[in-house]
Amino acid sequence: MLPTSDDLQVIYGPNAAERVAKSSVLVVGAGGVGCELLKNLATAGFLRITVIDLDTIDVSNLNRQFLFRRQHVGKSKAIEAANAISKFAPDAQIRPMMANVRDNTFDVTFFRQFTLVCNALDNLEARRHVNRMCLAADVPLIESGSTGYNGQASVIAKGVECYDCVQRLPQKTYAVCTIRSTPDKPVHCIVWAKYLFDLLFGPDDDANVLKDLDLNRSPTPAQPKQNGEAQHTASAENGHSEPLDKHQNGQSPVPDSANGKHFEEQKQTDPRKRLRYSSDDTAHIFAERVAHRVFVADIEAQRAMEDLWRQRSPPILFDVTSAAKKEPVSLEKVDLLSQSVWDADHSAAVFMAVLRDIINHRVSEIGSLTFDKDDNHAMLFVAAAANLRANAYGVPLQSPFATKGIAGNIVHAIATTNAMVGGIIVLEALKIATSDGKIDKCVTTFVSQAPRGSRVKTILCPEMLTKPNPKCFVCSNGQPHVSVDLDQFTLKQFREYVLKKKLSMKEPEVYVANNILYETYHDLDEDDVEMYQSNCNKTLAKLNVENGTQLTISDFKQNLKCTIHISHTENLLLDKPIQERFVLDGNVPVPTPQADSNDHDSAEDVDADEVVEVGEERQIADGVADKSAERLGPGAREINSRERAQPDGEVANAHVPSKDRERDAGTKRPLEESNAREESQKKKARS
Known part of the structure; x- marks a missing residue:
């Protein structure tokens, strides 16, 4: 009761x-x-x-x-x-x-x-x-x-530690070359499958690591070996005695079906055609083109790069279209929570079926779909594609339940x-x-599983609230440092990947000394809009941002201001996609040893948003910061007297807009109007 x-x-x-x-x-x-x-x-x-x-x-x-x-x-x-x-x-x-x-x-x-x-x-x-x-x-x-079994609850307010004060464990990242060419763990295959889903059905993104598949720019494959031709073997000193062209399951690198009529018909498809769906494709043609280019043509190209396979077996070709015909499946009956491992033939059947089903039932969404663990089509695709990729590279196949745990970062x-x-x-x-x-x-309380064998079974552990981290850029005066190649990184990429993605800002404005590189007024003049759009496409170097420059960032949607120190590092992290070619704390990370290939934890954190800890505050060399304060960079509008930057890098009277415009009328609505708006939303939601 x-x-x-x-x-x-x-x-x-x-x-x-x-x-x-x-x-x-x-x-x-x-x-x-x-x-x-x-x-x-x-x-x-x-x-x-x-x-x-x-x-x-x-x-x-x-x-x-x-x-x-x-x-x-x-x-x-x-x-x-x-x-x-x-x-x-x-x-x-x-x-x-x-x-x-x-x-x-x-x-x-x-x-x-x-x-x-x-x-x-x-x-x-x-x-x-x-x-x-x-x-x-x-x-x-x-x-x-x-x-x-772990949890916590804590109170956040002014004067105590905020959410951004605390260091979070960084995500585990993987080199692009590993994902693209040399996977050796299930997680590599699952991340690859997520990229493939976004490539086929998401926005047309040149930053996708599989973009070469879409444009059919894979390396030219070598001619296949004839019967009886010698196979590469590793030297005895490397501890291998088996032919490297076979996986441990004894599968041939080129299955017999590869010589069949259907396989030859697939090779006649136009190699110049993009992999993505086009309006003149039928569901059947689209599915077969994807299967052939991804699991045959691309694998041939990877096998041709023989230097990659001196220490491990090369990937095998697999005729997905023929394998799918062995056991047709009904997608409605496929259980994504099953802990039974799908074999290659079943994965092929699911893969072809889900490709056709998306074209037949969700064609209007193509171009806007992105991976979502709660989207059945997306999970079916990733589970099947990841297993087919794993089958090609001799990696253990996974159940759909385990795949969802990895793909969705689920513990x-x-x-x-x-x-x-x-x-x-x-x-x-x-x-x-x-x-x-x-x-x-108030206190912070942690929940944990009682240690086995311990005398005191402590499940709840309360602690007093702590003071703010003085290095926090949200509630204190912390100043992040960003290392980046200024000759390669554009202002648009800096705003999207550093400020919005990594620092979770909403609508960041960028200032350097007395200049505005980008602002977000709701009623900008057309000339201002054109100038800021032009700035976005310029590299930071062309906007006169250099090593030691201090950028002032203001996000009026979050009532947040901070100073970011910029360091230039030439050719930084070129092996990573453009959205990862920067280091937020100013240090280039030392590569960590690869995890053991037998580590297949289904709860591994693959690609959750990385939480960034602001590193130690660094002193700017005498005179370097002053130089940036003396310049009026190209494409930058001078801040008027009410917005003049202060010595500490923050903008004075930042809430007072230039040209006497109100910066954000949405933040000044009376409470009655806000309540009325929410009541209207409530009625819409209930309807």
Whole structure:
């Protein structure tokens, strides 16, 4: 039986119970932790709750997100969670919003209407954004997370450590050449398959590491060996005695089907045609072209590079189209949660079927699709393509369940951990709500599995809140350092890959000394727009950014300003795609030894957004920074007197726009208008 309002007055005391009931709480995320949190808030007496979540319910959510049932699959998490809570807590006013919390609608004014904000997110970019918005709005934030048996909840506010203060473990990265040509682990094949999906169905991106496949620019393959021709073998001193043209399973590098009629017909396809779908393709033709170019023509080209295979077996050709005909599959019956490993023939059948199905049913989406672990077509494609790639290179094949764990960066959730974290969040929320927003009694609590054999079974470990990290560029005066090849990196790439992707900024403006390289006013003059667009296509060097330059960055959407120190390193990280050719802390990383090829952890973190820690602050050589302050770079507009840069690199009166324009009318709307807008969104969401 749920506690009544009278019960809560006895438990909390009359004044405290009233404060809790009147508190307005924003919950961001309605997943595993979010479901527990919403239930706990409503039953603990919080009656004014807004929940934001952009996601829809997937079958895989049902084992731990208990507010949802099978009939809710495909529907909004926020809306269905609100409906479920209303059934057992009818006094609670739950306002659901199916939206992205990073949308411009949710500005500082929006956040200021809440007593506190609770994060229940699984997305780094969104977490960092909410952290900054709450600091700007001066609203306490309870940050939380869970991974397997581990979890935590902590309070963030001005004067204590924020989310960006803490060093996060960097993602594991892999060299492009390994992904492209020499995979030796399942994760390499899965990352490759994700790139292939984006290449075929996503935006036409020249930065995709498989772009040469699309344009058919693979190296010219050597002539195949004739029967009886000697095979390469490794010397005895390398410990190999088997022919390197065979994998351990004894498969021939060129299967018998390669000599069949169908294989010869495939070779007659126009080699100049792009791999991506075109309007004159049928689903059948498109699927066969992809299968042949990816698993035959490209493998032939890779095999021709003999230097790659002196220490390992070369990849084998595999006629995917013929193999797929051995056991046709129905995609509706394929279980992505199965832990049975698909063999090469079954993977081929799924691969061809999903290619045809996307063309037949989602052709209008081609060009905008990107990999999403909750998109069945995407997961079927990646699971099948990764296994076919693994089969070619002698890498162990994976079950679809294991593939999803790697491709989606999933450490499979434990419902009990989510429940514990949800309870801890509410305990901290009660402290804030009953003390007029004060956080002096709040703590950070860690959840962990009790160590085996230990005398003290410590599962919950509370700690006092810590002071801000003085090197944090969000809540302190930290100044990041970026090493980059200034002759290669453009301003557009700097904004997109460094400021937006790595530092999770929303709409960053870039200043150098008294000059504006890029700004984001909503009513810019046409001449300004043209100039800034022109600047975006110029390299940083052509904008007179040089070694030692200090850039001032302002993001008015997040009320954030910082100084970034630039270092020039020629030909930096040329083996990586352009979006990774920079180092945020100013040091070129030392390559780490390759992990053992037998390490196939399905929970390995493959390509989650990397969390960047700002490195040690470095002294700028005397006179170097001064030079950048004396120049008026080409394409830069001079800042007027009200925006003049200060000695510390921050822009004075940054909220006062040039030319007497209001910088962002969206951040100055009255509360009544904001509430009216949200009520309108609520009605739309419910409809």
